[in-house]
Amino acid sequence: DAKTTQPTSMDCAEGRAANLPCNHSTISGNEYVYWYRQIHSQGPQYIIHGLKNNETNEMASLIITEDRKSSTLILPHATLRDTAVYYCIVRVASGADKLIFGTGTRLQVFP
Amino acid sequence: DTGVSQDPRHKITKRGQNVTFRCDPISEHNRLYWYRQTLGQGPEFLTYFQNEAQLEKSRLLSDRFSAERPKGSFSTLEIQRTEQGDSAMYLCASHNSVTGSTDTQYFGPGTRLTVL
Numbered sequence: 124d125a126k127t128t129q130p131t132s133m134d135c136a137e138g139r140a141a142n143l144p145c146n147h148s149t150i151s152g153n154e155y156v157y158w159y160r161q162i163h164s165q166g167p168q169y170i171i172h173g174l175k176n177n178e179t180n181e182m183a184s185l186i187i188t189e190d191r192k193s194s195t196l197i198l199p200h201a202t203l204r205d206t207a208v209y210y211c212i213v214r215v216a217s218g219a220d221k222l223i224f225g226t227g228t229r230l231q232v233f234p
Numbered sequence: 235d236t237g238v239s240q241d242p243r244h245k246i247t248k249r250g251q252n253v254t255f256r257c258d259p260i261s262e263h264n265r266l267y268w269y270r271q272t273l274g275q276g277p278e279f280l281t282y283f284q285n286e287a288q289l290e291k292s293r294l295l296s297d298r299f300s301a302e303r304p305k306g307s308f309s310t311l312e313i314q315r316t317e318q319g320d321s322a323m324y325l326c327a328s329h330n331s332v333t334g335s336t337d338t339q340y341f342g343p344g345t346r347l348t349v350l
Contacts, residue, residue: 165343167341208276222339224277226275227276
């Protein structure tokens with residue numbers, strides 16, 4: 124079973140920030156938080172990951188709470204092309220582990 | 235384009251037929267994963283290889299399913315005697331476990347199987 128819980132769906136206006144929450148209250152000390160997204164009929168795409176510090180890359184920012192029990196993925200200026208299902212996954216940093224996906228959050232960006 | 239390719243992209247078959255899918259990972263990646271995704275669900279792990287060795291298989295991988303990676307490069311996934319419940323998207327991902335412990339898996343575009 125997935126170790127994370129996410130809202131089923133969210134809406135966001137184009138150009139505004141999209142904030143996608145994720146709860147992972149049973150996360151272990153050696154587990155990272157990863158975010159992937161899946162645009163319709165494509166394979167999942169890696170977005171970002173972090174352990175305990177906030178992270179930022181060209182796609183998004185990841186904010187992890189101090190107790191690490193939850194996190195938020197931020198798309199600073201959502202576009203229509205960001206419409207997708209977003210998956211939050213926790214995994215050990217070995218890199219070998221299979222990814223355990225939940226049902227994710229379906230983000231709809233509207234004009 | 236992640237560099238992982240899958241063939242075919244779509245496959246329609248009749249119940250009881252055998253089908254085979256191919257995955258070509260990123261060339262330097264030593265690990266290759268297969269996942270299955272049904273409508274409205276996230277991908278589910280099926281199996282993975284490190285080089286040519288198949289190291290883990292999910293209980294979802296029934297005896298009608300077989301996967302190979304004979305030379306540690308491309309992989310094939312065969313389903314024998316297909317059933318309607320096999321209809322799904324079959325995803326392949328690759329990963330380089332040598333470069334870094336937190337390196338991500340890169341997914342291909344998937345093969346959509348429809349069993350009539």
